[in-house]
Amino acid sequence: MKILLAEDDPKVAEFVTSGLEENGHSVDHVSDGRDALSYCMYNDCDVAVLDRMMPGMEGLSVVKALRAAGKSVPVLMLTALGDVDSRVEGLEGGADDYLTKPFHFSELLARIVSLTRRKTETADVPELKVHDLTLDLLSRTARRQGQVIELQSKEFALLEILMRNAGRVVTRTMLLERVWNFNFEPNTTVVETHISRLRSKIDKPFEVPLIHTIRNMGYTMHGPR
Amino acid sequence: MDRGSVFSGGSFRATLYGTLVFILTLAVVGVLANHYIKTQLRAEIRMQVEATIADLQSIHDIDGPDALMAAVANISPLYARAHLVVALRDAAGNTLSGLVDAGPGFEGWTTRQLALPGQSDFAGLYYLTSVPVGDFELIVGQNIGIIDSMEATTLRVLLAVGAVMTLVFITIGYRMGRAMQVKLEKMADTLETVAAGDTDARLPVSAENDQIDRVSRTMNLHLSRLSDLMVSTKSSAAAIAHDLKRPLARSYLQLERAIAKAEAGADPLDDLEETRHELSRLSDIFETILRIARIEAGQAEGVMQRVDLAEMAADLGETFEVVAEESGQSLSLWIDRGQDLSVRGDAGMLSQMIVNLLQNAVSHCPKGTQITLGVGRVNRRVCLEVADNGPGIPDTERENALLHFFRADASRSSDGTGLGLALVKTIADRHGVELRLADNGPGLRVTACFPAPE
Numbered sequence: 001m002k003i004l005l006a007e008d009d010p011k012v013a014e015f016v017t018s019g020l021e022e023n024g025h026s027v028d029h030v031s032d033g034r035d036a037l038s039y040c041m042y043n044d045c046d047v048a049v050l051d052r053m054m055p056g057m058e059g060l061s062v063v064k065a066l067r068a069a070g071k072s073v074p075v076l077m078l079t080a081l082g083d084v085d086s087r088v089e090g091l092e093g094g095a096d097d098y099l100t101k102p103f104h105f106s107e108l109l110a111r112i113v114s115l116t117r118r119k120t121e122t123a124d125v126p127e128l129k130v131h132d133l134t135l136d137l138l139s140r141t142a143r144r145q146g147q148v149i150e151l152q153s154k155e156f157a158l159l160e161i162l163m164r165n166a167g168r169v170v171t172r173t174m175l176l177e178r179v180w181n182f183n184f185e186p187n188t189t190v191v192e193t194h195i196s197r198l199r200s201k202i203d204k205p206f207e208v209p210l211i212h213t214i215r216n217m218g219y220t221m222h223g224p225r
Numbered sequence: 226m227d228r229g230s231v232f233s234g235g236s237f238r239a240t241l242y243g244t245l246v247f248i249l250t251l252a253v254v255g256v257l258a259n260h261y262i263k264t265q266l267r268a269e270i271r272m273q274v275e276a277t278i279a280d281l282q283s284i285h286d287i288d289g290p291d292a293l294m295a296a297v298a299n300i301s302p303l304y305a306r307a308h309l310v311v312a313l314r315d316a317a318g319n320t321l322s323g324l325v326d327a328g329p330g331f332e333g334w335t336t337r338q339l340a341l342p343g344q345s346d347f348a349g350l351y352y353l354t355s356v357p358v359g360d361f362e363l364i365v366g367q368n369i370g371i372i373d374s375m376e377a378t379t380l381r382v383l384l385a386v387g388a389v390m391t392l393v394f395i396t397i398g399y400r401m402g403r404a405m406q407v408k409l410e411k412m413a414d415t416l417e418t419v420a421a422g423d424t425d426a427r428l429p430v431s432a433e434n435d436q437i438d439r440v441s442r443t444m445n446l447h448l449s450r451l452s453d454l455m456v457s458t459k460s461s462a463a464a465i466a467h468d469l470k471r472p473l474a475r476s477y478l479q480l481e482r483a484i485a486k487a488e489a490g491a492d493p494l495d496d497l498e499e500t501r502h503e504l505s506r507l508s509d510i511f512e513t514i515l516r517i518a519r520i521e522a523g524q525a526e527g528v529m530q531r532v533d534l535a536e537m538a539a540d541l542g543e544t545f546e547v548v549a550e551e552s553g554q555s556l557s558l559w560i561d562r563g564q565d566l567s568v569r570g571d572a573g574m575l576s577q578m579i580v581n582l583l584q585n586a587v588s589h590c591p592k593g594t595q596i597t598l599g600v601g602r603v604n605r606r607v608c609l610e611v612a613d614n615g616p617g618i619p620d621t622e623r624e625n626a627l628l629h630f631f632r633a634d635a636s637r638s639s640d641g642t643g644l645g646l647a648l649v650k651t652i653a654d655r656h657g658v659e660l661r662l663a664d665n666g667p668g669l670r671v672t673a674c675f676p677a678p679e
Contacts, residue, residue: 188587
């Protein structure tokens with residue numbers, strides 16, 4: 001995957017670049033907002049990671065200019081700590097996702113991967129499937145091996161996101177944002193307890209577990225490999 | 226104290242103007258009174274003199290000219306003692322009877338300086354008139370030196386009164402100015418003391434309750450608020466430093482141990498992960514502090530909109546039912562569905578407020594605790610309540626619970642940031658919500674009441 005990283009802190013840029021390259025992606029790095037804009041106008045990339053505060057041009061202005069020019073490249077915006085509320089601003093400005101500094105690299109990676117996928121999955125599928133588990137999005141029912149599994153609304157939302165990202169890591173923060181709409185760190189075990197509930201319903205009664213914990217990263221769903 | 230600043234002070238100047246006005250009034254009143262008294266006295270004299278003339282006239286008419294001569298000769302020494310002059314002259318102007326030479330002839334009323342040899346008492350200014358009586362010229366007059374001396378006395382009295390009053394006024398003005406000056410200087414001193422760091426210093430308030438006292442009272446109120454703020458800022462700064470130091474110190478040590486392990490060829494992964502956990506915690510604390518600061522500064526306001534608190538509570542209640550159950554506790558939800566329970570607010574903030582309250586209950590209560598989340602109306606106000614039957618917070622500490630970094634367990638061994646309730650309080654304040662912590666007998670009951678709709 002080809003990724004543009006626009007970040008003016010050389011240390012952060014170096015870490016992120018090497019991390020992404022180790023994960024098999026190619027990274028182009030710029031440290032100025034205007035460079036980021038012209039790069040995206042004349043080059044193709046799969047994801048653009050833009051820092052909100054950059055010399056030359058603010059990350060938000062870059063996204064707005066890109067969207068105005070009809071460029072639909074997925075954008076992940078990075079923002080300073082404590083700036084939870086500019087998240088809304090960023091998303092309204094055309095960014096696809098938002099991440100607060102300092103972040104765990106795994107979190108960044110998971111979000112980048114999830115972004116590229118989101119573009120292709122926008123097509124409304126009526127049903128999601130992982131191994132022998134199916135989730136009917138219209139009748140809102142889960143079935144495994146033909147057995148209907150009763151799910152609470154939050155459990156259903158959780159499972160839907162995990163299944164939509166099957167094979168990829170979904171982080172705890174991503175789940176907090178997407179299932180509960182919490183754009184803050186709630187210091188709770190909400191995610192863990194709900195995952196445990198979900199497991200007891202869709203994994204425990206069956207032989208093959210589908211939900212897997214990736215230590216220090218998050219959760220992923222896949223069938224036997 | 227600087228005398229110059231007393232004299233230039235407002236109250237002294239006001240007294241000075243007052244004194245000037247008083248003296249002017251006194252002078253005008255004096256002149257008018259003097260004129261009036263003089264006119265009155267002259268009229269009085271005329272009446273007396275005319276009565277005497279009428280008496281003498283009737284003696285002449287009844288008893289003849291000789292009787293008049295004799296009468297004048299008889300009464301004039303007596304009259305002299307009463308400062309009256311009586312004289313009878315012939316047509317040629319020679320004094321025939323009486324004690325005085327009235328000088329050249331005249332008609333009507335005049336004022337003349339008269340003297341009587343051997344009788345110094347008699348000498349003086351006389352107001353006199355001459356009337357023809359038969360072949361004589363009768364002259365009768367009254368000494369008006371008394372009017373002059375009275376005028377002089379009046380003037381002296383007025384001058385004396387003016388001088389004394391001016392002195393009194395200036396003294397009062399000076400003293401008042403001085404008192405005010407002293408108060409103002411004390412005020413300046415106190416403010417300087419406060420500026421120098423002694424936030425307990427307060428302006429003196431006297432029983433006089435003058436403007437300065439009233440201003441002082443208002444300023445003292447502001448000073449109290451300021452010092453409260455400074456104290457809380459100081460204590461939260463200290464608490465922040467303390468709470469940041471712990472994870473910092475821990476991660477530092479763990480990192481050193483990881484390095485040592487790596488150098489010794491051992492696996493440092495566990496220590497590195499611990500370090501990361503501590504740093505995450507540090508980042509969470511920073512995040513919360515910044516969030517509180519932004520909300521307090523009013524920068525974090527999203528869109529204030531109608532938020533259905535019943536729906537939000539039901540949603541979060543469903544989520545935390547699971548969390549509570551996993552901790553061996555139970556959460557029950559109570560929502561007064563018959564009513565409109567929507568409030569104006571920032572949905573993100575309100576959701577965080579409820580999450581923090583619920584998480585606080587879950588984190589600080591043991592297994593078996595029953596937690597309730599309720600939403601309803603109390604006297605037109607929409608109120609939200611999170612109650613538990615856990616250990617609660619002692620009466621004495623309940624008030625502190627809303628401060629930054631408070632923890633009921635002084636050991637600070639629990640894993641929270643100590644900022645959960647502080648953030649709740651900040652969000653509540655931002656929404657005009659009245660937040661109350663009460664004893665649930667046993668346990669803690671937190672009530673958040675939204676302002677009544679207009």
